[in-house]
Amino acid sequence: MSNQVSFGLSPERAAERVAESISLRKRRENRFLFLGKSAVAVALGFLVLLFAGILSKGIPGLFQHYVTLDVQLDAERLDPSGQGTLESLADGDFDGVVRDALYEALGGPTGRKAKRQARRLISSGSGQRLMHHVLDNPDQMRSKVALQFAVDDDVDTFLRGLISRDTPEADRRVSDQMISYIDLLQAKGRISYEISDYLFFGSASRDAEMAGIRGALVGSILTLLVCIVIAFPLGVATAVYLEEMAPKNRLTEIIEININNLAAVPSVVFGIMGLAVFIVIFGMPRSIPLVGGIVLALMTLPTIIISSRASIRAVPPSIRDAALGVGASKMQTITHHVLPLAMPGMLTGTIIGMAQALGETAPLLMIGMVAFIVDVPSGVTEPGTVLPVQIFMWADFAERMFIQKTSAAIIVLLAFLITMNAAAILLRKKLERRW
């Protein structure tokens, strides 16, 4: 009898209790599942909102309005000395030629006032554009060609329907006379809405219709190049040393803690340091991608070091044993076996670091990469700016068209980022090996 008591539950009773606990467990699991799914749904929702917002604003920014004009390429006016070089073309009256083509398209406006209104229709950079066209197509000289010129940013805004005809003329940036001209051009089918070549091939400009991101894009690429050339080898070397060679003592412990701390330092601090060290002490010029790249490299180093160490640690010790066991030296073990196996992880970390660097604004403001620079930098020591800083600057301008350009630049930045990540994933897939 006492035996049975100490034995506890009868099998039937036990089965009942198990059944009860199973239904309880099931309910808990379902609740957990539901929470997880809602979390994912919320995150996805925000992502969709974000992308919808950016795309709906940014895609119109990728386009702009052009007016097609029949330009008479008069050699005497455009290239008085007839050499066809940039220097000789500088004396040409390109603005005048474009203007004449415009007047012709408008049916010959008379009077200074009417002409002035007509000139306000097209971008002030039209003469420049024509000059580059002539430079690239010398054989078209002396013929009459149909060319597209950007309309002025206010006209563009009007054409997008963002300026109403009903607004009193005094409060409108587009006059009645201009509106009638625009209607005339549209009736003749001379106004078109196309992908903006200014956006991709133009550089910084105060005129919204001519502003482009080429300079900033090149600046970003140069800055990132400097950044990766410095940060990747340095980060990997540091990680290898700390993981494989450094003795475990007080000093390396302090170094480790500080690297982790560095990862949490606000980026603007790196900018101040870059300003103080590279520009003030070393006397390097401001605004150059070289300094920007160094600053960003310092900023991304902790990320690269931490992720590289993690991936080195993930290499199975049995592989190290195998190499050491056949008589490989420590260095050979690292370079022949550990590094190739850790490389995919290291690249992932590096790409994350680079993505951070690509989107960084604050430290670059500190070292002056916010300057208004029209020329596209042709090297790392020439002043330039980068995409996020360009976006930051544009977002500050009052002209309406800059809002669209800003959104378009954001799309380009995101596309750059996605391309970079995709390249990294491909590279990693190629390098990844199973063990």
Next chain:
Amino acid sequence: MQLEESSRMVQTTSTLEARTIPDSTLGQIHADNPRMKARNVDVFYADKHAIDNISLDIGSGQVISFIGPSGCGKSTFLRCLNRMNDTIDSCRVSGEIMIDDQNIYDSSIDVVLLRARVGMVFQKPNPFPKSIFDNVAYGPRIHGLATSKVELDHIVETSLQRAGLWEEVRDRLDQPGTGLSGGQQQRLCIARAIAVSPEVILMDEPCSALDPIATAKIEELISELREQYTIVIVTHSMQQAARVSDRTAYFHLGKLIEVGDTKQVFTNPLHALTQDYITGRFG
């Protein structure tokens, strides 16, 4: 004959009664023609005394097996023989281990050279994530053993042949070594070890991750390799020790309890602890 038998019985029983760890190793620690000689070896992992004053000869051209319960220090002692313990920060080794009358723990010894002479096969097959060819060719390459591609090919082929793997992999040398079966991987690791022509091969439970058929193949291989190499094998299987080894050493709690000819150790152990272990009373 009768008398001898009974007198031996008496002797065994007397030691059997005392299940205390003896002060010094019973049996014959010396070998006729030693390839390696360990003298008064102590190993510490930080404060843990893992090997306690062990002296043992590894006979040339012989197979010696290390047996004993888990955690008794077999692997630790084995890894002293090619200084693989160097990779463990907390590990401290004292005493002498001689090869050709040179202490391998001497500062003048190049550990890379030592490991080329004393190769190792691990418990879990650990081929490199590279091709079968590159696995075997790795050692000869880093040691510069081959002066030409032809020579390297030859080394790889003979090593795979000796490891009994050539017929199975000759058509797929460029495929990853990690794609082989467990037993094949272990033979690949043996081929990789013998490709650098070591004098001694250390094997740490080389069959513990393998099925019986693969195990039989490895044992057969060990029997063939004994002609050219000195082999030290750690094993959990008494039958394996009995089948492949000439001498057997029994470890217990970091001590070498007894060592002797395999036959003698298994039929007539000198110490009660050995007796208990081989009869399966613990382990």
